[in-house]
Amino acid sequence: MAPAQEQLEGEQIVASNEDGANCIEKSRVTVIGSGNWGSVAAKLIASNTLKLDSFHDEVRMWVYEEVLPSGNKLTNVINETNENVKYLPGIKLGKNVVADPDLENADFLDLVGGDIAVKDATMLVFVTPHQFMDAICKRLVGKIKPDVEAISLIKGMEVKMEGPCMISSLISDQLGINCCVLMGANIANEIAVEKFSEATVGFRENKEVAERWVLLFSSPYFQVTAVQDVEGVELCGTLKNIVAIAAGLVDGLEMGNNTKAAIMRIGLREMRAFSKLMFSSVRDSTFFESCGVADLITTCMGGRNRKVAEAFAKNQGKRSFDELEAELLQGQKLQGVSTAKEVYAVLSNRGWLEMFPLFTTVHEICVGRLPPTAIVEYSEHKPKCCLA
Numbered sequence: 092m093a094p095a096q097e098q099l100e101g102e103q104i105v106a107s108n109e110d111g112a113n114c115i116e117k118s119r120v121t122v123i124g125s126g127n128w129g130s131v132a133a134k135l136i137a138s139n140t141l142k143l144d145s146f147h148d149e150v151r152m153w154v155y156e157e158v159l160p161s162g163n164k165l166t167n168v169i170n171e172t173n174e175n176v177k178y179l180p181g182i183k184l185g186k187n188v189v190a191d192p193d194l195e196n197a198d199f200l201d202l203v204g205g206d207i208a209v210k211d212a213t214m215l216v217f218v219t220p221h222q223f224m225d226a227i228c229k230r231l232v233g234k235i236k237p238d239v240e241a242i243s244l245i246k247g248m249e250v251k252m253e254g255p256c257m258i259s260s261l262i263s264d265q266l267g268i269n270c271c272v273l274m275g276a277n278i279a280n281e282i283a284v285e286k287f288s289e290a291t292v293g294f295r296e297n298k299e300v301a302e303r304w305v306l307l308f309s310s311p312y313f314q315v316t317a318v319q320d321v322e323g324v325e326l327c328g329t330l331k332n333i334v335a336i337a338a339g340l341v342d343g344l345e346m347g348n349n350t351k352a353a354i355m356r357i358g359l360r361e362m363r364a365f366s367k368l369m370f371s372s373v374r375d376s377t378f379f380e381s382c383g384v385a386d387l388i389t390t391c392m393g394g395r396n397r398k399v400a401e402a403f404a405k406n407q408g409k410r411s412f413d414e415l416e417a418e419l420l421q422g423q424k425l426q427g428v429s430t431a432k433e434v435y436a437v438l439s440n441r442g443w444l445e446m447f448p449l450f451t452t453v454h455e456i457c458v459g460r461l462p463p464t465a466i467v468e469y470s471e472h473k474p475k476c477c478l479a
């Protein structure tokens with residue numbers, strides 16, 4: 092693969108080898124989340140902070156504390172073994188990754204004699220399942236530096252009384268900070284063993300900040316491009332999880348490759364239509380980045396949403412998604428079922444249900460109102476309802 096180099100392509104930024112150490116105060120990075128992708132993100136970042144002079148070496152990683160079957164706390168095991176034995180077993184994170192169970196870091200000084208965590212971080216990487224973010228942001232209010240830069244790797248959205256809210260907006264609004272996003276065809280276990288992947292950073296206005304995120308994440312096996320379309324990038328990452336559920340249902344029904352390709356095509360069309368209805372600024376070109384069609388393909392081929400939906404269809408919907416998630420994912424979390432519910436709420440509220448037959452049908456299957464077979468029946472009746 093070509094080495095990272097600076098190159099402006101219209102609105103795009105690709106990785107630069109220029110550290111900028113001379114002109115920027117050293118950044119401190121904290122990763123908030125330590126699941127499967129959170130752990131891989133910490134590993135990627137930690138290998139770069141060691142190489143880049145403009146970053147402090149240490150990467151703090153907030154761990155939602157749990158006690159393992161051995162009786163040990165996950166945080167202690169991560170710090171002793173340098174491995175997240177529950178969510179990313181077998182992979183060394185890098186000795187400069189420090190697991191921290193205290194989100195606001197009131198007690199951490201006493202525990203390890205360290206001197207930083209969220210309160211001193213200048214770059215925050217949010218990477219937890221989306222359903223926990225509202226509570227996490229509430230805990231962080233007033234605890235972070237006012238000028239901290241944030242990035243969300245979280246694929247999901249919230250629907251509140253006042254309407255839908257993307258996770259990057261939740262972070263920005265609740266904490267009063269700028270928030271970029273990073274999405275892409277990124278099955279974490281593959282990146283953990285350094286197989287080549289691409290990703291997309293979405294940014295709002297500040298190109299320099301986007302460049303800094305690109306620098307922090309890029310490696311020869313993880314090529315990052317930035318585009319000025321934060322909503323488009325985030326909606327791609329969020330909505331593809333609903334299509335992945337549909338793809339898994341089709342797999343469970345053993346419908347074959349043509350049907351799955353049709354689901355992916357119709358899904359992509361609904362992703363684009365929904366995104367543009369939500370934000371007129373969303374660009375068509377974003378759907379051709381890693382966060383768009385590439386993530387849709389990888390997630391429909393090899394993701395967790397697909398896997399659990401396949402099992403759901405094989406069991407004719409008799410075992411719930413929650414039960415199958417717990418059994419098959421061992422603590423990892425699905426985003427597609429809750430995202431389908433959240434998107435359904437938006438569609439229902441705005442009178443758009445018939446315009447989005449795939450999104451609508453996925454939710455109705457997930458909640459048991461329709462059988463799994465409905466995923467291949469709907470398209471015979473409603474294709475003309477999809478937006479052109």
Ligand SMILES: NC(=O)c1ccc[n+]([C@@H]2O[C@H](COP(=O)([O-])OP(=O)(O)OC[C@H]3O[C@@H](n4cnc5c(N)ncnc54)[C@H](O)[C@@H]3O)[C@@H](O)[C@H]2O)c1
Pocket residue numbers: 124125126127128129130154155156178218219220221223244245246247277278279280422423424425426
């Ligand atoms: N795993 C992947 O391949 C992958 C790739 C790209 C993006 N993502 C996205 O990254 C985000 C995080 O996923 P992940 O794979 O890192 O996590 P995960 O599903 O592997 O793990 C679940 C995490 O949630 C934590 N948790 C459980 N209860 C909690 C609570 N009440 N409050 C806070 N945290 C709690 C667990 O400790 C664990 O760290 C999701 O939005 C996902 O869509 C995942």
Ligand SMILES: O=P(O)(O)OC[C@H](O)CO
Pocket residue numbers: 246275276277278279335386389390393394395396397425426
């Ligand atoms: O395993 P999934 O279905 O959560 O998908 C993982 C990533 O989002 C793929 O990019």
